[in-house]
Amino acid sequence: MARAKPELTPLSGAGGAEIRGVDLSQEMDNETAEFVHKAYLDHVALFFQDQHLTPQAQERFVLRFGDPLVHPYLKPIEGSPYVHELRKTPEQTVNFGNGWHADFTFLEKPSAANALYARTIPDFGGDTVFINTAMAYDYLSEGMKRMLGGMNAVHRVHPRYVTDVDVMSNQKGKVREEQTIHPVIRTHPETGRKVLYINPSFVPQFEDMTEAESRPILDYLTNYMAQPEFQIRYRWKPDVLGIWDNRCSLHSALNDYQGKLRVMHRMVVMEPTRPVQ
Numbered sequence: 001m002a003r004a005k006p007e008l009t010p011l012s013g014a015g016g017a018e019i020r021g022v023d024l025s026q027e028m029d030n031e032t033a034e035f036v037h038k039a040y041l042d043h044v045a046l047f048f049q050d051q052h053l054t055p056q057a058q059e060r061f062v063l064r065f066g067d068p069l070v071h072p073y074l075k076p077i078e079g080s081p082y083v084h085e086l087r088k089t090p091e092q093t094v095n096f097g098n099g100w101h102a103d104f105t106f107l108e109k110p111s112a113a114n115a116l117y118a119r120t121i122p123d124f125g126g127d128t129v130f131i132n133t134a135m136a137y138d139y140l141s142e143g144m145k146r147m148l149g150g151m152n153a154v155h156r157v158h159p160r161y162v163t164d165v166d167v168m169s170n171q172k173g174k175v176r177e178e179q180t181i182h183p184v185i186r187t188h189p190e191t192g193r194k195v196l197y198i199n200p201s202f203v204p205q206f207e208d209m210t211e212a213e214s215r216p217i218l219d220y221l222t223n224y225m226a227q228p229e230f231q232i233r234y235r236w237k238p239d240v241l242g243i244w245d246n247r248c249s250l251h252s253a254l255n256d257y258q259g260k261l262r263v264m265h266r267m268v269v270m271e272p273t274r275p276v277q
């Protein structure tokens with residue numbers, strides 16, 4: 001029997017797309033894999049509906065998008081070294097991943113993609129909001145593009161990340177101090193599009209500038225990037241597998257579901273060792 005054709009529904013002008021008719025528990029044929037990869041590059045964030053996945057199936061799919069990461073601080077779930085659980089219980093008030101960021105940009109080879117497999121979702125609340133940072137670059141003035149094009153940013157572990165990890169891992173003092181430098185304007189290695197690569201949660205300053213000098217520019221860029229036209233907001237349902245491109249986006253996990261349970265199975269994959277600039 002011929003496989004059903006995948007069906008793609010775009011979510012907003014900034015990107016995001018829901019996909020139906022692809023069963024990720026099965027190995028994809030080449031045609032479907034090409035369709036999915038093109039959709040990923042075109043729409044930044046994809047949400048596959050009605051998936052029933054073992055940890056191995058989640059792994060097999062997500063590893064198409066980058067190199068595996070064993071999370072340095074969070075314990076994996078049974079059955080995969082790479083999948084870990086993000087669980088916010090009704091009693092917890094702090095959630096993981098709140099505030100604009102992309103994961104692990106404080107490493108020389110930062111994350112390429114994040115995947116969340118929705119297990120338990122509140123009846124409402126707990127959406128993830130994304131910013132398309134290639135679109136944000138496109139709308140900068142020529143003068144701003146020129147200025148930022150000559151700048152590098154310092155990416156450093158932030159105290160809030162330390163708190164988040166402490167809460168999620170139930171152990172304190174595990175997070176190492178790490179920092180690296182990335183250009184403020186990067187070129188996406190696959191689409192060739194320029195991207196505004198500022199991470200509001202992990203960038204305290206620009207290279208060769210003080211924090212005080214950097215702050216007004218960082219605040220301006222954060223507010224600029226957060227305008228609604230550049231955003232994608234996704235309302236999760238159970239059994240959705242979402243994957244997004246960290247090379248051209250930021251995200252924030254909204255903490256607006258106090259007293260409810262939300263459980264996600266997450267994987268992070270890293271940029272491969274080939275040069276990204």
Ligand SMILES: [Fe+2]
Pocket residue numbers: 097101102103114251
């Ligand atoms: Fe994140």
